[in-house]
Amino acid sequence: MRVNSFPKNDRTNGWFNVLGEQPAARVFSGESKADWVIVGGGFSGLGAARRLGELRPNDRIVLLEAGRIGENASGRNSGFVIDLPHNFSQEQPEHDLRQIRVNRMAIAWLAELVERHQIRCQWSHRGKVHVAATRQGRKNLEVMAQRLTGLGEANEHWDKARLTAYLGTDYFDYGLFTPGCILMQPAALVTGLARSLPGNVEIYEESAVTGFEDGATKTLETAGGKVTTSQVILATNGWTPAFGFLERQLLTMHTFASLTRPLTTAEQAALGGEGDWGTIPSTLGGTTMRYTRDHRLLIRRSLRYRPDFTITDGDQARILGEHHETFAKRFPMIPDVGFEHTWGGVLCMSRNHVPKCGLLADGVWAAVCQNAVGAAKGTISGRAVAELAAGADTDLVADMTAYEELQRFPPAWITSLAFRARIAHAQLTARKEA
Template sequence: MANKNNINVKRLPVDPGPAAWNSILPKARTYPLLREDITVDWAIIGGGFAGLAAAKRLSQLVGNDSIALLEASALAQGPAGRNSGFMIDLPHELNSESYAGGHAQDLRQIKLNRAAIDFAREMAEEYAMPKAVFDPCGKVTAAGTAKGVAHIESYRQHLETLGEQYEVRSADEMKTWTGTEFYQKGLFTPGAVMIQPASFIRSVADGLSERVAIYENTPVVSMQLGDTHTLSTPQGKVKAKNVIMAVNGHLQSFGYFPGRLLHVFTYASMTRPLSPQEIKRLGGSSDWGILPADPMGTTVRRFSDYQGGGDRIVIRNHATLNQSIEAKESNMQRAAMLQDRSFENRFPMLSGIEMEYRWGGRLCLTLNSVPAFGEIEERVWSACCQNGLGTVKGTLSGMMAAEQAVLGKSELLDLFLDYPNPSRLPPEPFLSIGANATMRFKEWQAGLEL
């Protein structure tokens, strides 16, 4: 534990570009900015997947205790509205060559991931989310090169040892499905869910709003810890007996886990809506998503939005380490160049289509791929560091923080706590120089998979 009584937050979150998944939706319901002093039993800092899961699980466990959730920006404007919308049940370690880890580690992670997806599914059913928002359609990992095909074969063999179901898809099947001849092979697994992340976040918040007091544009700028904790925001204060911090890498701005968190940005572009002629020229299905066989490759998603967002394509690739927790304009420019090239390689029949949105999103990783989790001060719990799988691991961390805070022990929590502490990072400037050089080299190695 850090043993701090007074914490001044070093910085506030900065997200480059618009949260496109949120921008294409109709105008959102708004929640008030905190403009007064309030007292609650539970305060949750952060309104993404982890914060909302913590709020939902708390609401199931604490009876009539009062709960307040404080979001620094608007809901779904931060990282929760900037991901690719995959809830993945299988191993997905970004630090590995093919997503796989050790056998026992992967079996444990699968069980935990599926528990989080089940929790999300229960919320989707309770809040009547349509298929366009929560679609349990599985996922396809795909390759466009011989090297990528070798990655798929390695992953397929790993799934065999884990006893997991899969289907191999041929180049012809991939073309029929996607409309492009780029992909030589695909590997389908049935347990993943594809979501419209901003719609999901909005729907959960709406569903919780009668039970949980939600405040938007209300960043916590300082904390005073004591018998009752006091969270100061720009225009009001929250006194709370218990606090759950669901801020992912922003946790380090509060002074926790110094020298142990990696702050990585990933980048994406979204096209304008395709015209009927362009849709016909492309062919294929209107809703699909592909994860790259190479972890440094390109994620692609095509969707037809049920709320009028149009038939669009999302391209996501490029990653940078920014220990300042703020991306540079040069990072965005390079990402745009890479994504335009990746789009052209996959969709030559759509050459010249404009990208309507470009953005970056914050990830938090640790060197040994473990969460920054647990009671970090008396009655202050961290549900942070999702290691690049924020939809699922964020949901899981929020659930587990609530269970640890209220129950102290549960079967799932015991499984989740079976991790070592985050490893210490190399010193600067060696860390940033080395990590960014390594990522650029791996992007070069990925070749056309990027």
């Protein structure tokens, strides 16, 4: 079959661009055989490649990535490695506890790799603050605080004075601090992870899989060559249906971020605050923010439903306008900073908020659908699918295979209508949170 939908790199990702000159991509060419082929070089694919390389040190493992590692969603995100669930399961707290357990395992694994391989990605144990500027936002956070307390998880209420001292801006009235989240520079982390994989993993970038033939022997075709194998791991996020799997079970949405240049010393003083930080909005249509260790401000706002993955110039212009508006409201003390970079990226979600980690067909495995929080979830999903495929019987495999199956979405036209309405509603009702 032709794989006719894969990401095309627009080279706009600020996190990647500020890394400076990167080594040229090694592009796949020729015809060869591999024991394993992993498609996708985000957190999920890199987690799978590392674990498989460890468990099968004598196997040839080929990883094919359509773009550059670090230019994908894994390098484009807001840089929160989150330990806690985003959606709490009221009836079944054991689901939340399992999510926390596997997320913390991912964080511990990543922390160890950052240390061992000296990955310079601004890895920072600063936790996260959920912030509210409206009464509804505050209500949402109070419910969240109750759930966290019920699960025995640490959380602190922060008032306006505490928030202002910590963040510099006095925009927010209510905050909920949780200590277990890590902040990082995502493109620096994923490129560092890719460069420190076991020696039997070969990475090829700018090598989109454009043809896939399933069977006892599977053939994956790129523009420059073909590789045959008996075992494939798809770590292809929202593009997985292009391989003929999980159709109508994944929903993709774009969201967008803008990054400033580093603030000058005078601007840092005008902003104030207590060092680097990360905030999460209290409503779906709200704004995520970061103040990085190298003194840049990031805002992540704006949602678009674009199932054909096309973002128009009109979209870009409106989004940039939204980001300027958000920045001006929160940071009136530094009006001349502006943005150096603005970009969009793809979130992949399932109807029942669960990932797909496991078998799709004979010899075809998946670690996909991280439901918008993939730094921890993708990493651990990739690790788990490698253990499962390699026949390792671990507690992690038991945890990750305990998820229910992905529910199907209604036909495309209904999903499209419903989802566009949901996004419009979220953006409209976000008000001061946006």
